[in-house]
Amino acid sequence: MNIxxxxxxxxxxxxxxxxxxxxxxxxxAARTEAGYRVYTETDVNILAFVxxxxxxxxxxxxxxxxxxxxxxxxxxxxxxxxxxxxxxxxMEQKIEELQAMVKTLRHLAKNCHGDHRPDCPIxxxxxxxxxxx
Amino acid sequence: MNIxxxxxxxxxxxxxxxxxxxxxxxxxAARTEAGYRVYTETDVNILAFVxxxxxxxxxxxxxxxxxxxxxxxxxxxxxxxxxxxxxxxxMEQKIEELQAMVKTLRHLAKNCHGDHRPDCPIxxxxxxxxxxx
DNA sequence: GCTTGACCTTCCAACCATTGGAAGCTCTAG
DNA sequence: CTAGAGCTTCCAATGGTTGGAAGGTCAAGC
Numbered sequence: 001m002n003i004x005x006x007x008x009x010x011x012x013x014x015x016x017x018x019x020x021x022x023x024x025x026x027x028x029a030a031r032t033e034a035g036y037r038v039y040t041e042t043d044v045n046i047l048a049f050v051x052x053x054x055x056x057x058x059x060x061x062x063x064x065x066x067x068x069x070x071x072x073x074x075x076x077x078x079x080x081x082x083x084x085x086x087x088x089x090x091m092e093q094k095i096e097e098l099q100a101m102v103k104t105l106r107h108l109a110k111n112c113h114g115d116h117r118p119d120c121p122i123x124x125x126x127x128x129x130x131x132x133x
Numbered sequence: 134m135n136i137x138x139x140x141x142x143x144x145x146x147x148x149x150x151x152x153x154x155x156x157x158x159x160x161x162a163a164r165t166e167a168g169y170r171v172y173t174e175t176d177v178n179i180l181a182f183v184x185x186x187x188x189x190x191x192x193x194x195x196x197x198x199x200x201x202x203x204x205x206x207x208x209x210x211x212x213x214x215x216x217x218x219x220x221x222x223x224m225e226q227k228i229e230e231l232q233a234m235v236k237t238l239r240h241l242a243k244n245c246h247g248d249h250r251p252d253c254p255i256x257x258x259x260x261x262x263x264x265x266x
Numbered sequence: 267g268c269t270t271g272a273c274c275t276t277c278c279a280a281c282c283a284t285t286g287g288a289a290g291c292t293c294t295a296g
Numbered sequence: 297c298t299a300g301a302g303c304t305t306c307c308a309a310t311g312g313t314t315g316g317a318a319g320g321t322c323a324a325g326c
Contacts, residue, residue, distance in 0.1 A: 002303075003302090003303070004301095004303080013284085013285085014302090014303090015284080015285070016283085016284070016285090018304090018305090019283080023283095034292055034303085034304090035291085035292090035304060036292080036293090036304080037303085037304090045260065049259050052259045052260075053259050054283090055234075056237060056238060056259075057234045059282080059283090061282095066256070066259070069253075069256065070256050070259070070260065073251060074251060075251050076248065076249045076250065077246050077247055077248060077249075077250055077251060077252060077253035077255075078246075078247045078248055078249065080245065080253045080255050080256055081242055081246075081247035081253070081255065082247075084241065084242045084245075085242060087238065088235050088238050088239060088242070091231050091234060091235050091238075094231060095228055095231045095232060095235070098190070098224050098228050101189045101190045102221050102224050102225060102228070104189060105189060105217050105221050105224075106221060108217065109214055109217045109218060112210050112214045113210050114210055114211045114215075115209065115210060115211055116209045116210075116211065117209065117210055118206060118207060118210060120202075120208070120213045120214070122210075122213045122214065122217050123199070123202065123203050123213055126185050126186050126189075126199070126203070127178065127181075127182050127185075127203065135273080135274075136273090136274070136275095137272095137274080146313085146314085147273095147274090148313080148315085149312085149313070149314085151275090151276090152312080152313075152314095165321095167275090167320080167321055167322085168274080168320080169274055169275080169321080169322090170274085170275090187312090192311080192312090193311070193312070194311090267326100268325105268326085269324105269325090270323105270324090270326105271322100271323095271324095272321100272323090272324105273320105273321080273322070274320075274321065274322085275318100275319080275321090276318090276319090276320105277316105277318095278316090278317085279314100279315080279316085279317105280313100280314080280315075280316100281312100281313085281314080281315100282311100284309100285308100285310080286307105286308080286310100287307085287308085288305100288307085288308105289304100289305090289306095290303100290304080290305090291302100291303075291304065291305105292302080292303065292304090293300100293301085293302075293303085294300095294301085294302100295298100295299090295300095295301105296297100296298090296299090
C-alpha cells in the first residue's frame with residue numbers, strides 16, 4: 001500500500017501522514033527501491049487511531065503517548081485513564097470559559113439596538129475598564 | 134508615556150503592543166527623537182479595548198474591525214451587533230463540539246478499570262472503526 | 267563625567283497542527 | 297513514448313504570542 005492508498009484507508013491526508021512520521025508520532029514507513037513509502041494494515045490502524053484521538057481533541061503530544069500505550073501490550077490501563085481524565089478536565093474548563101464569554105457578549109448585545117444609530121453598548125462594554133477581569 | 138508605562142496601564146505586554154502595531158491593529162505610535170514610542174491616554178484606551186476583546190475570544194481580524202468601528206463615531210450599531218452575534222454563534226458551536234468530545238471520552242473512561250491491567254476500553258474505543266465519524 | 271542597570275529599538279525564531287506550493291522523480295495506461 | 301497522476305523533499309504560511317540576541321538610550325549614583 002502506498003501513501004495515497006493508506007491516506008484513503010485511514011482518513012488521514014497523505015501530506016499529514018508524512019508530517020506525523022517526521023515528528024515521530026508514527027513509526028517510519030518502509031520504502032520501495034524507488035523511495036516510495038509502503039504501508040501495512042497495522043500502519044493504517046495506527047493512522048486511524050491518531051485521527052480519532054485528534055478528533056477528540058487530544059494534542060499531538062498526548063497522542064504520541066497514547067500511540068505508545070496502544071502499541072505496548074503491557075501498559076497499565078491506569079496510564080490511559082489518567083490521560084483521558086486529564087484531557088476531559090481541560091476540555092470542561094475550556095467549555096466554562098467559552099460559556100462565560102458568550103454570557104458576557106449576550107448581555108452586551110441584548111441592549112444594542114442593532115440599527116443605524118452609532119450608540120452601541122457592546123463597544124462601550126468593551127471599553128469599560130470595569131470589565132477588566 | 135513610553136511603551137513600558139503604556140503596557141503597565143493597558144495590561145498589554147510591551148512586546149505585544151509592538152506586534153499589534155506591526156500588523157496594523159493599532160495606529161502607529163509617535164516617536165521621540167531617540168526613536169522611543171510615545172503613548173497617550175487614548176492609545177492606552179485602545180490597547181485595553183483590544184485586550185478585553187481578545188479575552189472575549191474575538192480573533193485579531195475581528196478586533197481590527199471592532200477597533201475601526203470603535204474609533205469611528207458614525208458607525209452603525211448594527212455592524213457591531215452582527216459581529217458580536219456571529220462570534221457568539223461560533224463560540225456556541227465550539228462549546229457543543231467540546232461537550233460531545235467530553236461525552237464520548239466519559240463513556241469510554243467509565244468502563245476502564247484504571248489499574249495495572251492492560252485492558253482499556255479507551256484505547257479500544259479509539260481503535261474502533263465504528264467511531265469513525 | 268562615567269559606570270551601571272533598566273529600558274528601549276529591530277529582527278529572527280519558536281510554539282501547534284495543518285495546508286499549500288515548487289521542483290523533480292516514478293509509475294501506469296494508452 | 298508520452299501524458300498525467302502520484303510520489304519525493306524542502307520551504308513557507310496560517311494565528312497569536314513569546315523568547316532571545318544585539319545594540320542604542322535613559323536616569324541614578326559615585
